[in-house]
Amino acid sequence: YRYIYSREGMRDDLWWYLPTHRVARRPRRTRRRREPKFHRDVSILFRPDDVAHRRQFGHWEGDLMLFKQKLGQTNVTSLVERVSRFTVILKNPSRHTKPVMGKIIKAIKDLPHQARRSITFDRGSEFMNWPHLQAEIGTQTWFCDPSSPWQKGTVENTNRRARRWLPRKRDIRSMTDQDMKEISDRLNNTPRKCLGWKTPAEVFREKMLEELR
Template identity: 60%
Template sequence: MEGLIDSLSPLPAEARRSITFDRGTEFTAWRHLKAGLGVDAWFCDPKSPWQKGTVENTNNRLRRYLPRKADPTVFTDRYLRSICDRLNNTPRKCLGYQTPAEVFRLNLMERVTSP
């Protein structure tokens, strides 16, 4: 959770109102997010991957760079950031062929500049 807090804290509160997790044991410290960021945590129902469709799609994309059986501790932060950059800067059909980074920036700017 500390890693999530460190990663999300630079974002404006409007951009981090809630986060949805699956039911994995790695998220048992979810209350720490509320205390650290003021973020509400939600959990998908068991065996309901459609409730987090974007996560499932992203996991499939990640498998190109991080094989399922790979030891995650062998990857450098630089390599992991490069994967994030690639994924966030790849145009998506579901976003009208804009990149996730473009859509995020546009939505964030709209929220910041709206009265």
């Protein structure tokens, strides 16, 4: 084939003797240009300063906590409100984006909009269904730069705290949603120095009352 499509072979019209009679060789596969998973408009670069500097309540960070591969695909979503450090932990049967985002929607949809203004994620495939989150409950989404987990440091720090009860080697398949809530309650009822030794639950409650006045 290389000779047939070489200068000498083309001069002798050898391509005519091929079964498909192609004058030019077709590439083995044509690459399709893929649509970007995350639009430029939802980059963390466009996130307002009030969010970045914790001046406004109701902005969250979200992440996925994974476990040893031999224990199956079960994982945990961690959500943390940036001002109060209030934490919600959700169990997922897999990393498929629809059920993961569906659980997030179910967990926060009953909050007033002021308490769920936005969520910042990394660019994991489990968060690809972000347009559904915005369309369903009106919560804005922001996404970190690729390979930049430090840009959502609040939830990364919370994950380290949660690993006390959810180490990577733990088989969480038998754990219930109530078990996850109990872990969230432990985190939310622990006084934090960054909150003036108040608990995340106390600060979250105070901010909620301020927003509803």
